Amino acid sequence: MLALVAPVFAGKLALVIDDFGYRPHNENQVLALPPAVSVAVLPNAPHAREMATKAHNAGHEVLIHLPMAPLSKQPLEKDTLRPEMSSDEIERIVQDAVNKVPYAVGMNNHMGSAMTSSLFGMQKVMQALKRYNLYFLDSMTIGNSQSMRAAAGTGVKVIKRKVFLDDSQNEADIRFQFNRAIAIARRSGSAIAIGHPHPTTVRVLQQMVYNLPPDITLVRAGSLLNEPPTDTSTPNLTPPGQPAPAAAKNPFRGVKFCKPKQPPQPVYATRFFSVISESVGQSNLVTYFQHQWQGWGQSKTK
Numbered sequence: 001m002l003a004l005v006a007p008v009f010a011g012k013l014a015l016v017i018d019d020f021g022y023r024p025h026n027e028n029q030v031l032a033l034p035p036a037v038s039v040a041v042l043p044n045a046p047h048a049r050e051m052a053t054k055a056h057n058a059g060h061e062v063l064i065h066l067p068m069a070p071l072s073k074q075p076l077e078k079d080t081l082r083p084e085m086s087s088d089e090i091e092r093i094v095q096d097a098v099n100k101v102p103y104a105v106g107m108n109n110h111m112g113s114a115m116t117s118s119l120f121g122m123q124k125v126m127q128a129l130k131r132y133n134l135y136f137l138d139s140m141t142i143g144n145s146q147s148m149r150a151a152a153g154t155g156v157k158v159i160k161r162k163v164f165l166d167d168s169q170n171e172a173d174i175r176f177q178f179n180r181a182i183a184i185a186r187r188s189g190s191a192i193a194i195g196h197p198h199p200t201t202v203r204v205l206q207q208m209v210y211n212l213p214p215d216i217t218l219v220r221a222g223s224l225l226n227e228p229p230t231d232t233s234t235p236n237l238t239p240p241g242q243p244a245p246a247a248a249k250n251p252f253r254g255v256k257f258c259k260p261k262q263p264p265q266p267v268y269a270t271r272f273f274s275v276i277s278e279s280v281g282q283s284n285l286v287t288y289f290q291h292q293w294q295g296w297g298q299s300k301t302k
Contacts (some may be wrong), residue, residue: 021045
């Protein structure tokens with residue numbers, strides 16, 4: 001008798017470690033993890049070329065971690081992409097990053113809430129990526145990112161981050177986020193989690209990557225390019241350099257609560273029934289029948 005075994009559909013989990021190129025000691029510990037863990041290298045970091053080459057030689061997928069302008073006011077790194085830049089300037093910066101980060105197959109954004117929320121800005125980025133056959137991993141530093149909308153028609157494939165592992169440096173918090181990524185992968189079929197080469201993050205990865213549930217498979221980020229894309233953004237057509245229009249205000253302010261000056265008088269059951277009786281007695285239907293009855297009574301006496 002043949003035993004029928006139901007197939008197991010594994011959830012795919014991709015891990016990407018950002019900010020490579022500054023801390024070779026910690027980054028070498030990341031490179032000792034399974035090759036499916038991808039790394040994103042800052043092009044202007046002092047050890048960018050060295051760590052990108054090491055990562056590639058160890059079998060890891062390499063991405064360019066390109067600085068993009070945030071909405072918050074803070075000092076910008078060299079060659080940070082901004083929405084108002086020309087196509088030529090963005091092309092120059094992307095080309096320079098490709099030269100500094102060898103073996104890169106994709107790009108993701110470092111910061112970038114202002115840049116990725118600009119449709120016009122991201123369209124220029126996608127045109128540049130198209131020339132180098134790079135995919136774009138959206139770090140989703142803002143909910144209404146325009147990356148997928150901007151990539152339409154260019155052939156550039158876009159995938160999105162689902163979980164940040166280490167906004168907190170607490171190991172318990174990082175483990176919680178790692179398990180959250182697993183739950184999303186199990187529920188949705190795949191999930192991308194982004195972390196950084198902090199000592200606490202590295203320790204958690206060393207523990208958890210080798211103890212994944214049997215239904216979860218660790219994959220490279222680039223292997224998810226053919227997953228069904230979902231775009232939940234709304235068009236942002238604000239020209240670069242101009243503030244976004246303010247949201248329309250709701251003219252309805254509601255009704256203020258009226259507090260009575262005197263406490264309401266109690267209503268007793270006898271009054272309730274008398275009101276009902278009066279209402280029924282004065283209704284059109286009862287009046288009609290009364291008139292009809294009176295008319296019938298008069299016709300009988302004639």
